[in-house]
Amino acid sequence: MEQGSTRGRTTGRPAPTAYGDPAPARVPEQTARGEHTHSEPPAPGLGEPRAVRRHSVRGQILQALRTALVGGELVPGEVYSAPALGERFGVSATPVREAMQQLATEGAVEVVPNRGFRVTERTPRELAELAEVRALIEVPVMLRLARTVPAERWAELRPLAEATGAAAARGDRAHYAETDRAFHRAVLALAGNEQLLAVADDLHRRSQWPLVSAPALRHGELVADAAEHTALLDALIAQDLAVVSSLVREHFTGAQH
Structure with missing residues (x-):
């Protein structure tokens, strides 16, 4: 037993x-x-x-x-x-x-x-590999959505971005992880591909398990990570593809949450 x-x-x-x-x-x-x-x-x-x-x-x-x-x-x-x-x-x-x-x-x-x-x-290499795979999947999708989704649809996601900021401000890492996934899922849902959502959500969740050899994000880093969600929405509304691509890659590889 x-x-x-x-x-x-x-x-x-x-x-x-x-x-x-x-x-x-x-x-x-x-x-x-x-x-x-x-x-x-x-x-x-x-x-x-x-x-x-x-x-x-x-x-x-x-x-x-x-x-x-x-x-x-x-x-x-x-x-x-x-x-x-x-x-x-x-x-x-x-x-x-x-x-x-x-x-x-x-x-x-x-x-x-x-x-x-x-x-x-979890090792740093495993998290880096997960970040790379997430970027390979999500960056092209977000670039396509940036060209086709109207600004008002992106504006509807702002409360989700603000929820990540609120969780980060409280230092609530567990709730931040949930709101972070909810935001990314809402963005990718606009592609209308359920298989994409399932794969991306699984990769996202795997990347959130903590490293054995590294401390959790400090409060300031968590707040900065959350701020990237709002910045991403602004770039998507402006259809600034270069900024969208840069923000998504940095979001994945910087915090590796």
């Missing part, structure tokens, strides 16, 4: 979680809080609502784990067990394990058999 958060050899005592609480060596799923009835046969007519509730719990845990990753609460290189995290969130290990499997497909964690999930140790 998976053990608590650990790095290196394990001991007989439960290891502390990333949140500072003792992690139990094992949390039986049939007695864990939140989802202990999932193994019961569904009552007549209640199968679909039960499935919706389970999906909702998994989605909430996934969001909480993503926030913890971006905020640095889950440390690169450390191993975390689903039962220990489930105890922290007040649910069984099942939705935590399902959320962690999703994070594994996104490259944020990797499965450690019989122990749990290790947070990926």
Whole structure:
């Protein structure tokens, strides 16, 4: 069975979680809080609502784990067990394990058999490669959109750009990551290509997991990074293709968030 958060050899005592609480060596799923009835046969007519509730719990845990990753609460290189995290969130290990499997497909964690999930140790080279791929995809799309999208459509995106600025001003890196993705997704959505959105969003999310060897952006850097969204909108409205291209590339390679 998976053990608590650990790095290196394990001991007989439960290891502390990333949140500072003792992690139990094992949390039986049939007695864990939140989802202990999932193994019961569904009552007549209640199968679909039960499935919706389970999906909702998994989605909430996934969001909480993503926030913890971006905020640095889950440390690169450390191993975390689903039962220990489930105890922290007040649910069984099942939705935590399902959320962690999703994070594994996104490259944020990797499965450690019989122990749990290790947070990926992202290297500077990997982030640079992600930035390069993002630029190869998004720059041509934004240049095409700059030629065809009317100014009023770009103006409608200004509240999203302002939301990134507000999150940066508060120093809220986790919320900044969400608003940053929302802004880029809204821009690319104007291309009308769902496959493009899916690929770009996956690359964006992968680039947000923190480096093991580098500190998070300082407050001033985060604010400057957010300001690039407003500057990009101004360039798109003006159809200044050279500035659009330069801003997007700098946005990807400068902060590498």
